[in-house]
Amino acid sequence: MLQIIFEILHDYYGEQNWWPANDPFEIVVGSILTQNTNWRNVEKSIDALKKADVLFPDQILQLTDDQLQNLIYSSGFYKVKSKRLKSVCRLLVNEFDGSVEKMQSYDLSELRQLLLDTNGIGPETADDILLYAVGKPVFIIDTYTKRIFSRVGIGPSGDQYSDWQEFIMSNISENVDAYGEFHAHIVALAKERCKVKPICVGCPIFAYCSYARRESST
Ligand code: SF4
Structure with missing residues (x-):
């Protein structure tokens, strides 16, 4: 599931080329x-x-x-x-x-x-x-990551930073560019749609999200 979401977000947002800096x-x-x-x-x-x-x-x-x-x-x-x-x-x-x-x-x-x-x-x-x-292959966990994947309905059994990091890194193969892009896509989705009050209609991962399914059936 995580790999599918990774690919959908990559196709949806394209290359983000983070981090915005000169050196x-x-x-x-x-x-x-x-x-x-x-x-x-x-x-x-x-x-x-x-x-x-x-x-x-x-x-x-x-x-x-x-x-x-x-x-x-x-x-x-x-x-x-x-x-x-x-x-x-x-x-x-x-x-x-x-x-x-x-x-x-x-x-x-x-x-x-x-x-x-x-x-x-x-x-x-x-x-x-x-x-x-x-340029080391390590995945960044932030509140956006936890919020999105908790709503989707996937994640580790614990809620510590290291639990989430291990969960993502064991599902997405170690790669600096992939980790950098995925984090940027997560930030983009959280800012654009998966806000504190989410805007689910039109979300690129709507079909995979438990929260969206639950909300649309009520
Ligand atoms: S469908 Fe809604 S709750 Fe699920 S990830 Fe998208 S914006 Fe967030």
């Missing part, structure tokens, strides 16, 4: 700034960092807290996020010579643990970075 470090920054805010606000912060010519790990570390907070103000929670940004920059500078590309030669689980041990990086942000910035 891997921009993806790392975006993955932290996007926590609890929408992408438009993140774009403003990234533009401000670019305009100030500081969108580099060592440059961000040289900014004062006030300077960094002003630059990322539009993303909200700017005090917390400035600390998180500096933490991930410190990890990059100390462990990888400031280069996201150097992370590629590391083992996935080792890299994931290093990220999870960094202030403010939870499983979803770690996997954003691993998949889209580093």
Whole structure:
């Protein structure tokens, strides 16, 4: 069933080519700034960092807290996020010579643990970075993923992040491009149709969805 949904969404939405960024470090920054805010606000912060010519790990570390907070103000929670940004920059500078590309030669689980041990990086942000910035085959679980597949009526027996991740990754073969596209398609479906109040009529996976069947029969 998951594979069928994967194919339907791929045909319906086409290539999404996520993540929208010019280089891997921009993806790392975006993955932290996007926590609890929408992408438009993140774009403003990234533009401000670019305009100030500081969108580099060592440059961000040289900014004062006030300077960094002003630059990322539009993303909200700017005090917390400035600390998180500096933490991930410190990890990059100390462990990888400031280069996201150097992370590629590391083992996935080792890299994931290093990220999870960094202030403010939870499983979803770690996997954003691993998949889209580093190019490791790991699937990102978010509230959209859980919402859609719970409504469809499929999923793991547990509800932990790792339960969902294992469920998806054991049903869709390991592939960076496929995982990146599938996550982007899930986000697109959740924003377009499978909202808190879903718009089921016209949904590309209507025929496979328990929620839609239940609602249309009442
Ligand atoms: S049919 Fe409705 S509930 Fe099911 S996935 Fe589509 S929008 Fe969500």
